[in-house]
Amino acid sequence: MQLIVDGKSHEVDVEEDMPLLWVLRDELGIKGVKYGCGVAACGACTVHIDGVAVRSCQTPIADVDGPVTTINGLGSPEAMHAVQEAWVEHQVAQCGYCQSGQIMQAASLLSEIKMPSDAEIDEAMSGNLCRCGTYPRIRAAVKTAAAKMQEA
């Protein structure tokens, strides 16, 4: 099976029902994508397929029909995406384990709705669980990122 991840092409030989999450983590060694629940209840595994947020733990590899972007491809410590910059500016993370998924969800939201309302942010982000409770900072960071991306 062929897979494009973060701009690179990979050939993988796995079962058709292996979730994308585990192909990324254990077959390709892309560890920024996190396992939290395995049942699409927490959003830690969120990646983009064709720019749209999906839960990779519930996406069988055979159903992947476009290029995949992970947190590791969205930006890097040296060249962060606007959403990642906003996360740092607002000092969002505590344990940080959910934040890969939160950031990918937020980036997907902002590519769809340029200036989301509070209600739209809450709706888009409520599938992403944060056990540490960083929601107030996530809300603020999404707004900052939206404003920055408008300027750009």
Add this chain to the structure above:
Amino acid sequence: MGKAGKIARRTFLFGAVAVAGGVAFGVYKVRTPYENPLKDGLAEGASTFNPWVVIDGEKITLITPHGDKGQGVAHAQAALIAEELDVEFGQFAIDFGKPDKAYWNRALAGDGAPFMATDESFTAEATRSFMGGMIKLLGMQITGGSTAMPDSYDKLREAGAVARETLKLAASNVSGVPVAQLKTANGAVQLPDGTELAYTALAGEAAKVEPVTEISLRKPSEWRLIGKPMQRLDMVAKSTGTLGYGIDVDIDGMVHAAVMCNPRQGGALNGYDASAAEGMRGVQKVVEVSGGVAVVADNTWRAIQAVQAIDFDWAEAPYPAEQDGHWAAIEASFNDDQLDKEWRNEGDVTAAMAGGKAVEAAYRVPYVAHAPLEPLNATVLVEDDKVTVWTGHQIPRMLQDQVAKVTGHKSEQIELVNHFMGGSFGHRLEFKHVELAAEIANQMRGTPVKLTYSREEDFAHDFPRHIGMARGSGAVKDGKVTAIDLQVAMPSVVVSQMGRAGLSVPGPDMQIAAGAWNNPYGLENFRMRAYRVPELAPVSSWRSVGASAGGFFFDSLLDELIHEAGADPLQERIRLMQHGVSRKVLEAVGEMSNWGSPLGPNKGRGVAFVESFGVPTAEVIEVTNTEDGITIDKVWVAADVGTVIDPVNFENLVQGGVIFALGHAMNSEITYSDGMAEQANYWDAEGMRMAQCPEIMVRGLENGDKVRGIGEPPVPPAAPALANAIFAATGQRIRELPLYHHIDFA
């Protein structure tokens, strides 16, 4: 003089000096009771000044031995050292270090001693000092009980100052300029002529001199880091998916394991049929472990799939199979034989209630799971003369002992590579998952084995927070609360938890009474009795431990009595409060929330106050009773920690603690049926989602004279404040958590 007496004498002297050191800024001598572990294997030309600082020709490394579960202590520890060492973030690396006695927790005794945090009497301080001495002797290295900052605040600044002064001495030796004329900044010693000697360049010379021990700490007015908003050193990595947690460990030749143990916790494995699993793709080995079976495969998912394909025959649970049996055991424990301790008895509650009880009520709190988002995991490599463990853990030295028991090695042969943790809330004080990884790896010596719990296995074996019940009554007179009589019954979390590590804990368990007995109100008639329930399901410390239950019991009862008295909930709490620092916390939250101002229709406001881990914390919550259910609109929090190390991280931790507590208060519990937890994943114990999240305003006060941690204290007042607000909005008094059994949330 007996041994304990000698210890007491020695440690009391130590304690007296330590207390003085905490308040004095004069020059004093820094003691080093244990050998510096960084000397072991120190490279030629490198210099180490104490267990926290090592510098070589290329880099400065700060050891931050307290585990980081998300609370930001890696950063905070580094900041305390850097403040005195005069290095900037970006100029040094951090390392969690190796487990060592030198990292014993100096603050553990502060809250472990059976005295109220507000009690600064000679007896209380002497007992804390004695307990501190025992903890030092044992070399207890532990992150927990919100002690990381109290433990680190003096000693890490001292560590930075010792290193700085030693580097100045080295610079003086090199340059011939007297130490008094040298300054430090930006990781370098500055000579009067402006020449800068980088610390790294001085490492070789510094290695030749004995570390300076006569130091003085800077005044708060001179601080450049402490108390100022900081950018956490882990923030960029956590925002770019580049921080490696234990679950991300990748070692050459590593295999992946998944496990299923008897979901009736502690029950035996009667038998199993793994034939379906053995033929599955990628499966390399099926291994029996204590109470279950593990599958080793070439991929985590394949291992989990295969272990779930095994047909198991599990034995019965060693505790009541149904939840009703757990509650019955608690109900039956309110008797003289099971009295663990009468913690308070002031005035005469019986006489005060002779004219009638204003309230008589029962309260209860459920088992709750920790469920941090990073599932439990550990990677272990067993070799004949050494064991290496890669994981994130809160008690490194006990972890060594536990692994050694499994593999037959000596504790000092167990190397722990500690990692940033994807949350804990007390979960990573436990050892079982590491022991299981060691059991598997011990059957495959030479091969690194990574064990990852499935979320379902994590829920099934969470060791949840204890359940508990309270019976309370009280009296009111002339618009005032005059008496409270509270009885709390719970299993002992300390006995359950320490028992799994093979330790027995004698004496009363303060956690049964925490959050209730230690309230600093000045009630004229107050009795608080704790009852010990025989062990039921295994339980463990959960963020704020006993206070998470006791705070709900005590403050809910107080709120009911204030209502019966016809008094204002905030004003009556302030009137009753005898502790000045705590009173200011209540006054602050009243001012912040504009308490007493008119609210719209269907709205209600509740207040609660709980002191835990020495931190008086008050919260006001505003809710609306909508057609879809209760919405939590706003929360105000005031807490006094003596000194706020980083106001940004402080606000984040307080908001997070409130959200954590409110989520559980709304909808989370663990219940048992057929001996197994009925909740298997986040759908069943959801916590709070963003759409439900209130605005949370935070104020950190600094009136207390000791530095305190803020990880746990925001949790206990949140549930009672919410229940009190729901009462104010609806007239419905809910005495049981989670609240959603009785009311809907939007």
